Amino acid sequence: MCGIVGYVGPSSQLADERGTAAGHDALDVLVEGLRRLEYRGYDSAGVAVISDGTVGFRKKAGKLLNLEQELGEHPLPRSTTGIGHTRWATHGGPSDLNAHPHVVDGGRLAVIHNGIIENFAEIKRELVEKGHEFLSETDTEVAAVLLADTYNDLGDQDLTAAMQVACRRLEGAFTLLAVHVDHPGRVVAARRNSPLVLGLGEGENFLGSDVSGFIDYTRSAVELGQDQVVSITADAYEITDFHGNPAEGKPFEVLWDAAAAEKGGFPSFMEKEINEQPMAVEQTLMGRTDPDGNLVLDELKIDESVLRSVDKIVVVACGTAAYAGQVARYAIEHWCRIPTEVELAHEFRYRDPIVNERTLVVALSQSGETMDTLMAVRHAQEQGAKVVAICNTNGSTIPREADAALYTHAGPEIAVASTKAFLAQITAAYLLGLYLAQLRGNKYKDEIAGILAELETMPAKIQQVIDAQGAVKDLAQSMKDAASVLFLGRHVGFPVALEGALKLKEIAYIHAEGFAAGELKHGPIALIEEGQPVFVIVPSPRGRDSLHAKVVSNIQEIRARGAVTIVIAEEGDESVADYANHVFRVPQSPTLLQPLLTTVPLQIFACELATAKGYDVDQPRNLAKSVTVE
Ligand code: F6R
Helix, strand or coil, X not given: CCEEEXXXXXXXXXXXXXXXXXXXXXXXXXXXXXXXXXXXXCCEEEEEEXXXXXXXXXXXXXXXHHHHHHHHHCCCCCCCEEEEEEECCCCCCCCCCCXXXXXXXXXXXXXXXXXXXXXXXXXXXXXXXXXXXXXXXXXXXXXXXXXXXHHHHHCCXXXXXXXXXXXXXXXXXXXXXXXXXXXXXXXXXXXXCCCCEEEECCCCEEEECCHHHCCCCCCEEEECCCCXXXXXXXXXXXXXXXXXXXXXXXXXXXXXXXXXXXXXXXXXXXXXXXXXXXXXXXXXXXXCECCCCCECCCCCCCCHHHHHHCCEEEEEECHHHHHHHHHHHHHHHHHHCCCEEEEEHHHHHHHCCCCCXXXXXXXXXXXXXXXXXXXXXXHHHHCCCEEEEEECCCCCHHHHHCCXXXXXXXCCCCCCCCCHHHHHHHHHHHHHHHHHHHHHCCCCHHHHHHHHHHHHHHHHHHHHHHHCHHHHXXXXXXXXXXXXXXXXXXXXXXXXXXXXXXXXXXXHXXXXXXXEHHHHHHCHHHHCCCCCEEEEECCCCCCXXXXXXXXXXXXXXXXXXXXXXXXXXXXXXXXXXXXXXXXXXXXXXXXXXXXXXXXXXXXXXXXXXXXXXXXXXXXXXXXXXXXXXX
16 A cells, blocks of 8 residues: 555646746645655655656665655656655565656656556566566566557557557556657556546646645545546646547546545544455455466465464464464464464563474564564574565564565554554465465365455455444444443354453443453353343354354353343344344354454444543554564
8 A cells, every 4th residue: 555646737838828826846746746645655756747757766675765865866857747645565575666657668657656566577588578677676667668568559659559568478467657759648557456546636636545645735635536536737638538439537536635645534544444454354365366277375475384284383473463373373274284383472482481493483563673572583594594574664673584474455554553464464364274285285276266265255244344334333322331242153253352341441441341242150150240242253153063053052141141242243143132132243254264254243342432531542542553672
């Protein structure tokens, strides 16, 4: 998830002809837009402007501040046309070289990109065969060289047509913006499965990943549709599909202020990130299969013979990431038949764990900087274990030190309480489990394809749960004075219960506990008294009926003792209705994948309840996003 901004203002000649003031300096618009979009990514930033028949560009690893310093030391000329990018690395770590824009074709064309181009390796091979050279490890440079190659092959100096043709070759998710020395007053852009909005000013036009990229200049916007190309000049824009047919965007007026615009109109980053979960899961799944339907995890650079000889997996992580690890254990053990342990990273090394060359340690971390997890990684490596990091932050310490990294593509998570990263971590861990099962022959190809097909349906199902959030929010509002809330689950529902309780503790400051439902009768049932709210995560009745029946009995037991039961159950599961004070439905899915759905109402509940209590859900007291001390 990167931030993208584009600008075309009037040339001084055009301004003179109209008798209007000159437009802005493109660089000012771009840097201001990037500042507002920095929440979308801050690994590196870059700008390109067209001036005097050349592309001038600057790019720098790190936050926008580094780019601004670079621009201070090495200024770019005043310009009416430019593009800017703030990056959240996917292909290729965060470095000056991998930063955007990618300037190709002897410095004539500059391109920026948001998204993941799934077939970049295949296109790169073809372009290398044609004699093109590449400087970076990014999929973006492949798109840029493809665009330049197409432009030159077409030979009619039509950048828009070249963009249409090039986009027809690309698979995956992308927003692309391009400027070319042949077209000093034009930015050409395209989108598929990745956001792009057009801003309409007075004699100047803008492009942005979202309206916050240009909200200081105009509130009049046009949302681009799927598979559309847009070409903007200072006083016009033209939208087509990828085949050059005229197309239309959706005009709208921006009603938010600048601060709300960064949050996409949501009141908090947490709520925005909850709503981004379908995208987080979809992007984490993207580009993981080859044309024969085999699962490929390119980043997993550990020798296959080592992965085949693994006889134990240990997942190390903290907090929410550790609960993702607990979900992963059920799936990995079931699919791969490899004994799997999950351990809080800070406990792991002090217990003198038994790990060796045949142990695969999986370190789960959104930030990639959690010191406890990093120390566990180092300890495991000292004992000879190989470490795979599942991480959301490209180039952070844990994936750099690990033997291999599998990145989640949730985009930056700003709210301290983790939501979309949790679902993305679970998704990536499923992919790892399926990959090991494929490699070691534990599952047949069609079985793996079947599970992958189920996984691909999950983003739409998560969206369904989000769409039904009104009822969850109403309940949260009505429970804002609750003193304590309990959460019960079995099997994969158990870590979901723990996560539901953690969310409530950390942002609503309410006492909350998650229990394995089977543990009730061994103690926690003593907590149940009249009016005690208890969430129960009910497994699917299809396939694992004994598990389901046990949880239904647990609901009866607590209901009989006065609990207010709030049940999360699959659509069509009527067996819970008689014992539930409230039921929230999730779409049907295989049991092992259910946490991607059942977690969502618990996140919404915690967020709404904390908001109702007047708390800042993005920055809860005493907590930090990245815990870099032990
Ligand atoms: C809870 C939360 C924390 C983190 C934990 C690990 O909402 O965000 O429990 O999950 O501090 O952080 P990462 O994943 O960055 O290692």
